[in-house]
Amino acid sequence: MTSKTRIIVGAILAVSVLVAGLVIGIVLAAPSEQRAQLPTPTPHPVDNLEYTLTEVGGQMExxxxxxxxxxxxxxxxxxxxxxxxxxxxxxxxxxxxxxxxxxxxxxxxxxxxxxxxxxxxxxxxxxxxxxxxxxxxxxxxxxxxxxxxxxxxxxxxxxxxxxxxxxxYSDPTRAWYRLETPYYLVYWFGMSDDDPDRFARSAALAVASTRPRRIEGFGEPLSFLPVGVIYGSRAAWSEIESSGITDDTAGGYTDTGLGMTIQYVPGGSTNFQIGWLSHVLTHELTHLYQFDVLGGASGPTWWREGQAEWFGYDPGAYDDRMMNLATLQDLPTMSREISRNLEQADGRPYLVYDMGASFVNWYISTYSIEAHAVAVELMQGGTTFYAALEAASGDSFFDMENAWRAYIGLEPFDLADIDPAAALEPIPDPQYAVGDVVTLPASPPLPAVYTEPGPTSPTSGQCFANMDVTVLASGRLDGADFYQVDCMGQVGWMPVELLAGQ
CATH class of the missing domain: 2.60.40.10 (Immunoglobulins)
Known part of the structure; x- marks a missing residue:
């Protein structure tokens, strides 16, 4: 069987929709206070741009x-x-x-x-x-x-x-353009037909001029020649699906097992299409580095997408958006996953791309791209994402996140904002002690366990009525008592009322 990981653009990977969303009908408000911004990466000069352009397909053979x-x-x-x-x-x-x-x-x-x-x-x-x-x-x-x-x-x-x-796997139904560079093989149709060399040169330049940065940041090049396929329309892309493309938000995908990136040409002017696709090719190329070099997805979504943006050709004004959002709302902590699709106060979704790119830029500007490469090497060896960033920088992620928040204009987090359990006070006269085995009451039939102590914490699982659970920790938050329990291997928090059936 084929072993592969597919990263969906727009559903699991929203690069195509993201970039289109940045352009179509959305204008960034200028931050109310102009803050100094860190430098952003620029493409490396390319003295000798190597590529060939040919036509392929369109005939049965x-x-x-x-x-x-x-x-x-x-x-x-x-x-x-x-x-x-x-x-x-x-x-x-x-x-x-x-x-x-x-x-x-x-x-x-x-x-x-x-x-x-x-x-x-x-x-x-x-x-x-x-x-x-x-x-x-x-x-x-x-x-x-x-x-x-x-x-x-x-x-x-x-x-x-x-x-x-x-x-x-050639396409005998239509003619395609084939761009071959030393670092990427790209097929496309339905764009720049009057001057295909215009896109070929733009894409070849985008790939070649960002390659030194990726090698410096990941420590090594890709181990294979990746292939990018750009369909001329969404309908043409749908041909390979027996039921068509059913996800209206999907704009393409990266298949790490195949070593391929697949998109389709968006609407808009030729200038927009060429610029957008030149960036998207390098964004997707970075995802292939993540799997090829690291052996799989490492880190939360905001890091993987932010990293792919930062190592791309034209990642956009991510700090502008972050500094604008800082005047409109708070931002979620990066110490855990962040939802991809929730609309923010500026009317735009896909926070993970700009937030991640801004943090990656801050991290590399603060500690160097060599520190990024060290973190990658540590993750290669099995170190977890946050531990790798901390070891490569010498700072805790809590301190790094707060320094980045200060840079974009937000107040720092308290430790309790990140870990509510850290804000717990001892219960003066606890009803249960650590190590006690407690039999859950008969009602409710499926008592929930929560990820954190607190009235608004999301659930992490369910137990069963009349089941024995083991108390692991306890504490009081805002006058309410909470107990951390082990319920058949599910570890979470319960308020004392749920645990005791009060």
């Missing part, structure tokens, strides 16, 4: 591959035809000296490291074993680069693996 005989097996040749967007047809007719062929399996590997396999079936009419990956679209994007080989087993149980070949 069958590719053939020859195999040498192997261990007595006569492998002959095979053929593959792309039937995009309804998959590819691979045909193969190997022979064994030991008897009939029992099974034939097609194995695939993708640039991002994911792999999958497809069991071929004998087709009497074709006189060959046929493997047909993605017959229903199955979300497989055009121009997926594929390394493939066959495993052939005969009726005696003897098997051989063929040599590996490569093929692209």
């Amino acid at each position: 069958t590719l053939t591959y020859d195999y040498p005989d192997q261990d007595g097996f006569v492998l002959g040749s095979m053929a593959v035809t792309s039937q995009y967007p309804r998959g590819m047809v691979f045909s193969f007719n190997p022979q064994s000296p030991n008897g009939a062929i029992q099974d034939v399996i097609l194995f695939m590997r993708f640039p991002g490291g994911a792999g999958t396999r497809f069991v071929a079936e004998w087709d009497e009419a074709a006189g060959a074993w046929i493997a047909h990956p993605w017959p229903n679209g199955d979300s497989q994007p055009a121009w997926t680069p594929i390394e493939f080989y066959w495993r052939v087993r005969d009726e005696t149980g003897v098997s051989v693996d063929t040599p590996t070949y490569t093929v692209d």
